[in-house]
Amino acid sequence: MRIRRALVAVAVLIAGLVAAGGATTASAAAPYCGITWGSGAKTAGTLSGAPLINVRAGRHDCWDRVVFEFNGPVTGYSVSYGETYTDGAGQPMSPYTAGGALLSVSLRAPAYDGSHGATVPYRVGDHPVNAFGYRTLRDVVFGGSFEGYTTFAVGVRAQLPFRVFVLAGPGSHSRIVLDVAHRWQA
Structure with missing residues (x-):
């Protein structure tokens, strides 16, 4: 009788450990906030003549956001992790940025128009967005x-x-x- 109780207790304990281990494994593999984006390069669209007119940032529960607004239709971009170089001169921008990683953002549209010149008040190295207090975003540099x-x-x-x-x-x-997620997984 004692052996039988001991075997039942061991079986219950093992079943509980297996169930808990399975739940832990399942929750550890669950994406954070349902995010399944990945960190690979993202590229789309074509070149446009619609000029950039504004850059702003926002905070969400699961990610930080940077919005680039244009005066007309735009579809083209290329975004990837790695060194970013200034347009024209080709100087590395990492000395001007904060953070542990750098996203290189190339927008397939100008920050000027043909008749009025620059459409944004930025100079190379300017920080158009105040990212102070953001969970993931550290800096946005023109x-x-x-x-x-x-x-x-x-x-x-x-x-x-x-x-x-x-x-x-x-x-x-x-x-x-x-959008840049606050973390990888739950």
Whole structure:
């Protein structure tokens, strides 16, 4: 009788450990906030003549966001982790940025228009976004605009998952949105 009780107790204990271990494994593999973006390069769209007119940032529960707004339709971008170089001169931007990792952002649209010149008040090395207090975002630095392309270096806390997408509006404007997750997994 004692052996039988001992065997039942051991079986219950093992079943509990297996169930707990399975739950732990399942929760450890679950994506953070459902994010499945990854950290690989993201590229889309074509060159546009619609000029950049604004850059701003926002905070969300699961990610930090940078929004690039254009005066017209824009679809082209290339974003990846790695060194970023100023447009035209080709100087590395890492000395001007904060954070443990650097996102190189190339927008396939100018930061100027043909009749009025610059459409944003930034000079190379300017920080158009105050990222103080953000969980992931550390810095956004303007790298210039040359031959229809505009560059930014986005400093982040670490190499984390990110996504990039295009939104139409408001009005005739469009926006390229960069979201960087706060962490990899739950």
